Amino acid sequence: MCSRYLGFFLLVWFPGALHAQSAALQCAAPSLDHGNFVPVKETYSHDSKLTYACRNTHKPAVEGWWAEIVCQHGTWSHTPRCIEEKACIPPTIANAKYTEASEGWYKEGHIIRITCDKGYEHKDNIATAKCINGTWSSLPMCEISIKSCRAPPKIPHAIIVDQGYQELFLEDAEVKYECEDGYSTEGSHKKTLFCLAGTWTEGPMCRSSSTSANRPLFIPIENCGTRPNVPNGVVVEEHRMYLKFQCNSFYKQVGEDTVSCYNDGSWSKLPVCEDAFCVMEPGHYDRGLDLSVTEYIKEGETKYIPCTWPDYSVAVHCSNRRITYTRCCTTYDHHRGTCS
Incomplete structure (x- = not known):
């Protein structure tokens, strides 16, 4: 009996509750x-x-x-x-703060003054902007202070500990490094770098613990004389204690990207930039493909080369320095995956 009344009550109450919730x-x-x-x-x-x-x-x-x-x-x-129309909406200024209008907009003639975030400073000493005919005049900008540091240097066989990723470090900021297992620096396993006047202090060089007694010590790169040459590679970062290389486009790097100077005046092992592309020489190919110029295709890349027939092309793919290519197809067929 009770359950019957309960069911009736729920049928009456639920629609009302759902309606109230929807409203x-x-x-x-x-x-x-x-x-x-x-x-x-x-x-x-x-x-x-x-x-x-x-x-x-x-x-x-x-x-x-x-x-x-x-x-x-x-x-x-x-x-x-x-x-x-002559009023101004709040401007967007990166790395800065300013007093927000209570109405959410600014009347013509209003002047705002910005304050740069820590680690940034006013560019060209401009700190104010004026609302003129619906537009802000010469919006100020905040640029990185010359006393702040960018990301700390990469040190071979070392990692940064007790520090989350960040793009900017204030002056006097410190970053702790720890050598990888099996490596140490000057008898220790850790070392701290400091940001001083926009530059990081000299970093540790982590050497293998098992061979440190027989391995030459690292010294500033200026003591190694002529800079080493890595074919198809360029220096992208120069530090007092090392050079960092990067391979050119169409090449892949093998080995460490940083090179240091030993105290005997020799360079550490250089990276190698291996070919990472395929080449199609000019000539006649089957499947309706004629080449008048040499084509270079990056490793893993697919390049569409026009056929002798208008609006048709061949999909050329480079994998492990080997070329495979389809028959001549339309762009629609290529996208559908029906061209082989």
Whole structure:
């Protein structure tokens, strides 16, 4: 008997509760002076989108001449507002702060003053901007201070500990290095670098613990004389204690990318830049392909070379320095994967 009444009560109560919950998620139509919005309704359900624009002499208080708001759990994503065309919306200035207007926009003639974040400084000593006819005049910028440091140097056989990744370090910041297992530096396993006047102090050189007694010590690279040459590679970073190489395009690196100087005046082992491309020489190929110039294809790359017939091409793929290519097909067939 009780269960029968309970079931009846739930049938009556649930629809009412669900209706109340649905109503709570709805948004009322917003008010918008000097503007219009579509679609026009009395209420809007959750996730509904509403587009609005402003009439002559006014503009939305956001970027662009029209804007969109979304109903989220009974609240609009932002309050639509039309402001005078000569007013300014808040500017976006990286690595800086300034006093925000309580209305969310600034009247013509208003002047803002920015404060750069720690580690940054005003570029060209410009710290203010003025709203003129709806646009900010000469927006100030914050650039990295000459006393701050970029990312710390990479040290062979060492890792950074107790420090999360960051792009900028303030003056006097410190970074702790730890040698990999089997390596040490000057009898220790750890060393700390400091950011001083925009430059990192000299880093540790981690040497193999098992052979450190027989291995020459590293010294500044200026003691090794002529810089080493890595065919098809270039120096991308020069440090007091090492050179860092990078292979050119179409080549892959084998071995360590950093080179150091031993105290006997010799360089440590150089990296090697191996070929990482395929070559198709000029000539006639089967499947309707004629080449008048040499084609180079990067390792792992697929290149589309025109056939003798208009709007047809061959897909040439380079893998392990070996070339495979399809028959002549249209772009549509290539994208469908039906060309082989």
